[in-house]
Each structure stands twice: as structure tokens, then as C-alpha cells.
Amino acid sequence: MTERAALLEEPPPGPGVATAPPPDPRARALGLPRGLLRTARPRQWVKNVLVAAAPAAAGDLFRRQTLHQLPLLFILFTAAASAVYLINDARDATADRAHPDKCRRPVAAGEVPVPAAYAAGALLAALVPAAAAVLCNPATAALLGAYLLMQLAYCLSWKNVLVVDLVVVTAGFLLRAMIGGPALGIPLSRWFLITAGFGALFMVAAKRYSEALRTAREQRTDKGATRALLREYSDGYLRFVWQLAAGGAVLAYCLWALESGGTPAGVLPWRQLSMIPFILAVLRYAVFADRGTAGAPENVVLRDRPLAVIALAWTGLYAMAVAGV
The missing domain is CATH 1.20.120 (Four Helix Bundle (Hemerythrin (Met), subunit A))
Structure with missing residues (x-):
């Protein structure tokens, strides 16, 4: 039977039969940015409020300079942490697919291609220290660079080393808490x-x-x-x-x-x-x-x-x- 004859013999769908809607191009276009945002873990961004710890402890929280700089520090640390999450999920995509919870992460679920996650993470990791050097000072850029290096080393191998994994994650929190000092000239x-x-x-x-x-x-x-x-x-x-x-x-x-x-x-x-x-x-x-x-x-x-x-x-x-x- 030819393909034409098969098509002629196949009855058209009746009035009560639902047909699948065509894919929405707009939804497909927004799928990758939405997946990248989810990979950056917005729920984890609350941790970056710790950048206010040093000026708050010194009693300088409501100075004009502090109020201007803290939102910038929050954004910079959020971007740095997001870079680490993106690279981590790209590297662990295969292992995450076998995990009962992590399999729903966008990279593991196939919503974000692994190369796209790597590219977005690398771009953020390169931009954050450069932006900190220009908008803040070299000390802030150095601390953010140290955070990125430690966390990327953690993703690559240190998370599999006993005690070292605890130290690296703890150091990440400590850097968040202390970065407001060098950024604002506050002694720690x-x-x-x-x-x-x-x-x-x-x-x-x-x-x-x-x-x-x-x-x-x-x-x-x-x-x-x-x-x-x-x-x-x-x-x-x-x-x-x-x-x-x-x-x-x-x-x-x-x-x-x-x-x-x-x-x-x-x-x-x-x-x-x-x-x-x-x-x-x-x-x-x-x-x-x-x-x-x-x-x-x-x-x-x-x-x-x-x-x-x-x-x-x-x-x-x-x-x-x-x-x-």
C-alpha cells in the first residue's frame, strides 16, 4: 500500500477528538532562560544577605556609602554563586539523573543543554571579579575570585574529600560574611x-x-x-x-x-x-x-x-x- 493510499484510508479526526496543540515558539524561546535561572538556585540567594554582616556588626549598616554598596555586593555574590551552581550541575548531570530529587534539576532533566550551562557559568565566573575590581576595589575582587576558585575546586574534586568539603563550604559562608569589610573599608x-x-x-x-x-x-x-x-x-x-x-x-x-x-x-x-x-x-x-x-x-x-x-x-x-x- 502506498503512502498516499494509507493517508486516504485514515479517517480524519471527528469533532469530539482533541488534537495536540502546536508547540508555542514563545514558550520554547523562554525555556532556556527560565531553565538557567532555575539552575542558578534563586531560593539559595537568601544566603547572600550575609554580605551585610560586617557593616551591621560594626554599626555602619545605615551609612550612605553602605546603603549604596550593599545591593551591589549582593548582586556580585549572587552572580558568583550562580556561576558555581551552573558549572556544578553541568558537571554532575549524569549522576543527578540517577538521584531521586536532583533528577528534576533543569540540566539533568534536559531542559538546559550541558554546554549552555557551562558557557553561562564560565561567563559569570569571568565577569564577577572584573566587575568587582571596577565597581568596588581590588580587595573585593580578590575575595570573590578566591570564593570562585575554592567553589570550582570543590565541584571538581574537593567535595569528595573528607573534612575538606566541610571546610570549603564553611569558607564560602565566611567569605560572604566578611566581604562587606574590605568593600567598605571596615576593620574586621x-x-x-x-x-x-x-x-x-x-x-x-x-x-x-x-x-x-x-x-x-x-x-x-x-x-x-x-x-x-x-x-x-x-x-x-x-x-x-x-x-x-x-x-x-x-x-x-x-x-x-x-x-x-x-x-x-x-x-x-x-x-x-x-x-x-x-x-x-x-x-x-x-x-x-x-x-x-x-x-x-x-x-x-x-x-x-x-x-x-x-x-x-x-x-x-x-x-x-x-x-x-
């Missing part, structure tokens, strides 16, 4: 660096602990693939690390608050009082760490109302200390 207190470092290690170790517990559950139920490194950490070791880091952060903050000296007569010691909500915040976050539900720190910080109230109380007390009320 040693206590600020110690508190920020231990606080970052606390959250990173709690995240790994939660992921390790989830890995153990998935192994028992035969669900999907997981990172091999998580199986090399023992639950006891990761618990020890986040507990040690939590204690170090609390001790450093308390020593810093007490070292600040006395206050004028008739004025409450706001800085010393701020130790109370700080300790409560650590204890509250430790609840999620202990349960193994701190795998997504941004969800814990944004969704837990008691933690939000504690954070507001700390902000109010610290603001009073900075204002000298």
Missing part, C-alpha cells in the same frame, strides 16, 4: 570572624548530618543514588562537629559581647543582653540539626516562626547597642 574584628566561622561550620555540619541520616534511610529503603562521601562520615562524627561548632560560636559571641566593656550609667547593657537571643537561636536551630531536618538551612531560617521571633529580638537588642540608647 577577630571575634566577628571567629563567631561567623564557627556559626557557618555549625550550619554546614548540621546540613551534612541531616543528609547523612537521609542517606541511611534511603539505603534501607533502596531509594536512588546518593553521594558516596556521605556514607564515609559517621553520624557520631558529624554530630560531634556541629555540637563543637555550636559551642565555639556561642563562646566567641559571649566573649566578644563581654569584652565590649561597660555602658554609661542608666543605660542597659544591650550588647551583653543580646547574648540571650543569640544562644536561644543556636539552641533552636540545634533542634532541627538533632532531628536531621536541617538539610536545607534556608528553609529552616525562613519558615520557623520561633526562630524568626528570636532573630528579631536579637536584632532589636543589637541595634540598641549600636545606637548607644
